[in-house]
Amino acid sequence: MQAVATSTSESTMGVRPAAAPEQRDAGAFQGYQIIRRNGAVVSxxxxxxxxxxxxxxxxxxxxQGAASASVREMVEALTDAVVRALMRSRPGGGTFHIEDVQDQVELGLMRGGHHEVARAYVLYRERRAQERAKAGQAAEAALVHTLTVxxxxxRVPLDEGKLQALIxxxxxxxxxxxxxxxxLxxxxxxxYDGVPIDEVYKAAILAARTLIEKEPAYTRATARLLLHTIRKEILGEEATQAEMAQRYAEYFPxxxxxxxxxxLLDEKLMQFDLAKLGAAxxxxxxxxxxxxxxxxLFDRYFLHVDEQRIEMPQAFFMRVAMGLALNEIDREARAIEFYNVLSTFDFMSSTPTLFxxxxxxxxxxxxxxxxxxxxLDGIYEALKENALLSKFAGGLGNDWTNVRALGSYIKGTNGKSQGVVPFLKVVNDTAVAVNQGGKRKGAVCAYLESWHLDIEEFLExxxxxxxxxxxxxxxxxxxxIPDLFMKRVIEGGDWTLFSPSTCPDLHDKIGADFEAAYTAYEAKADRGEIKLFKRMPAKDLWRKMLTMLFETxxxxxxxxxxxxVRSPQQHVGVVHSSNLCTEITLNTSDDEIAVCNLGSVNLAQHLKDGVNGKELDLDKLKKTVSTAMRMLDNVIDINYYxxxxxxxxxxxxxxxGLGIMGFQDALYQLRTPYASQAAVEFADRSMEAVCYHAYWASSELAAERGRYSTYRGSLWDRGILPIDSIDLLAQQRGGYVDVDRSMTLDWDALRAKIARDGMRNSNCVAxxxxxxxxxxxxxxxSIEPCFGNLSVKSNLSGEFTVVNEYLVRDLKKLGLWDSVMVMDLKHYDGSLRxxxxxxxxxxxxxxTAFEVETQWLVEAAARRQKWIDQAQSLNIYMAGASGKKLDETYKLAWVRGLKTTYYLRTMGATHAEKSTISAGSLNAVPMAGGAGGLSAMEAAASQAQAAMAEAAPATDIKFCAIDDPGCEACQ
Structure with missing residues (x-):
């Protein structure tokens, strides 16, 4: 492979290279340099x-093959990706070694699916390295002794002893x-000679991070080197770990x-006993x-003044704890209590709270x-509210079902409405424009009910x-989607679309009441009393819903x-939508904007050694949940609205909304595969415990602080807990509910507790x-399966290699962890298959996620949902997606009583072929519970899948709007 090089700018054999990013913006790369192997520094x-x-x-x-326009476009795209990755690793400018650049080129080729080219490139690099070694060109260590910084x-000599001691x-x-x-x-x-001392420490961090893929424990060594830099920046001098107990106490006040x-900080924080908190x-x-x-944390969370950080990790956690303890009577004791659950990683508040x-x-x-x-007043008031909330807040969920459909009569102008869609375009552009001062993009989700006449255009x-x-x-x-629609799909019935201007009460009706009103409007349409409507087979609309979900x-x-039907607050309103991430289910109206405050328990921290291995630590979980619920309740009174x-x-x-994370990590500790009945049972038991203690804690807070004002008449007040509300759902549906009802804790004792003391919070868990x-x-x-055992995560701080430490530990025991295993994991996108x-x-x-049969995701979610008073962000992973499988999966979700689902994640055909022995074997076991697969969707879904084959590299996924580096909504 003599034609491969990174040190030349010449084109080869008459082929002009693709335009590089610098040709479009030459100034973007000022401040970046390259170190050649001989130590020279060039632009x-x-x-x-x-x-x-x-x-x-x-x-x-x-x-001939490489001269085509498509290859040149591919080279340009790969170049852009490599440059972006390099610049993200040093967002403030810096120096790359030539090997760093070549590493990124190799990674870009692999992630782009160009495996033959990548293989040749790797072999070429290895051969050149051997040639340089033979020629003695790799002996750069001798230069280090003469280096100055x-x-x-x-300019002073580099203190090699000090650098070695730090590492x-x-x-x-x-x-x-x-x-x-x-x-080292x-x-x-x-x-290089004359390098700034800060660049020396940065080089050490970057050197350590390159070793993470070979030994994941290097991630903590890298973190400690970064910690040294953080301390030096904030304290103004270097400090060892042994000195930090005293230094923290001195620094904190x-x-x-x-x-x-x-x-930056609230003046009320000065009223705390800062010496006591610093000592803690x-x-x-x-x-x-x-x-x-x-x-x-360093890049995005720590407070700074004039671009210089002033906040160290433990001070960060204590600052958050103090902010949540402002209204407590014994503020110091509560702040320390809150600090302890945060700093031990037992519980973590959501990003807006941490910020x-x-x-x-x-x-x-x-x-x-x-x-x-x-x-118009209401629509533009909603747009204004979106802008204000987006400026200061997290994710938004907008219910647009009330707005009349395209073609509806407008009395004030004697004209016809343009429908919902033009206004949604304005919502979209508002979300882009109002981006919290550049900290994140606005994040909005629009909801529309399935009987709305604009639904078909909404889907597109x-x-x-x-x-x-x-x-x-x-x-x-x-x-x-109302239940009646799902029943019509399964039973082969028709579905009628209306404008809310002709049937305004449908928006606020649910269950059997909705069904009665809806069928009455259908009868009116049949009699000619309603002119603006459309009728179609329900399956046709369902097919289009699933096709669009797959394609877009x-x-x-x-x-x-x-x-x-399962909402504790159904007595005072209607849930008209969920939020940006589909886990919040609260009432909204013209007079109320629902708000939810989030935080999550780390399940991986709540296991203990039992007789047969690890098991759930219920005592610790109870303590953590009790503290977490107090923190979340405090947010309501302290919050800026x-x-x-x-x-x-x-x-x-x-x-x-108390949630969980680290579910997959807990399964690893339990030695339980995600795709197993044992994992479903753990999802059931762990969520039962979290919910039981959350509801108990809310009742305890009610005894101490009083019940929430609309408690009277709620399901809580009527003695109906979330597990009991499954019966209400079955009654309303007339069947179509198949949910496990097993339990292990004393729920009667909780009912008695709530009957006596009430509840502090209308909703507790999401x-x-x-x-x-x-x-x-x-x-x-969250509740996600592992996406890849060796993967790359991208955010504003750069690209990070993440390796499954549990797997590495097991492979080491078997003598299987070596460089070949690393390369295999890279090639197979983190899969062992x-x-x-x-x-x-x-x-x-x-x-990994696409190797877990989709059914297991739904079954585990169903076990959680029976305990939860709100919902859960449930991503659906599906390899080898088809119309039939999509149909079965989402019908199963409905029958199992799920309230919401989130993104549909599909794997392109090339990744499926590369990651498994036989095509279609990734999470491909047929699921029970589906009725009437949609064979007509098969061709469309297959075409869409082929088109998307290379769209989502398995080593670099963005899981949601939140994983977009520009977004912080919902954590």
């Missing part, structure tokens, strides 16, 4: 990457496989005072972080739900074809009646996606 020229990639394709495909404006301390107590020597060698390789003086900080908890978690607790503008809530009225909002004025490329959409990822499938309707609603009903906060504490998000030497037991335990 960063992305065009050379394009040349190297073109030569790689030439070497494999020949001149720039420290505070002066050795970062590796201490991390096991025999984490050694300082390779970090790689750091030296990336230094100064930090609070500085934050108040800078008008546990410096050793800094060592829990992995690199992704600490870098995320803003204790600050002067303490907007702590994650989710807002609104209903849009059917007049996210398509990339058609009139772009009637498309919303930046916002999310969701179907709000939207609209999501959510179920109106399950959300309402940008809109009065939101404040009124939240103080009236006091809903909160499982959010936790995309960001799970990164902070280093566990798998095709790696023959791995035992089947481990393949089952460490099966």
């Amino acid at each position: 960063f020229e992305p065009n050379k990457i394009a040349v190297a990639l073109m030569k790689a394709f030439l070497a494999v495909h020949g001149t 720039t420290d505070r404006g002066q 050795e301390s970062a590796c201490a107590d991390l096991g025999a496989d984490v050694r300082p020597e390779p970090i 060698a790689e750091t030296r390789r990336n230094l 100064k930090f609070i005072k500085k934050g108040v003086q800078a008008e 900080l546990q410096a050793d908890r800094d060592l829990q972080f992995d690199y992704l978690g600490l870098q995320t 803003n607790a204790g600050t002067r503008r303490s907007q702590l809530s994650s989710c807002y739900l609104t209903t849009v009225a059917d007049d 909002l996210r398509k990339n074809t058609g009139d772009d004025r009637r498309r919303t490329h930046d916002m999310n959409t969701a179907n709000w 990822g939207h609209p999501w499938i959510t179920f109106k009646d399950a959300c309402n 940008a809109v009065k309707k939101a404040r009124d609603s939240n103080l009236r009903h006091r809903p909160v 499982i959010a996606p936790t995309a960001t906060i799970s990164n902070i504490i280093g566990v798998d998000a 095709r790696i023959d030497r791995v035992p089947d037991e481990l393949k089952q335990l460490y099966a």
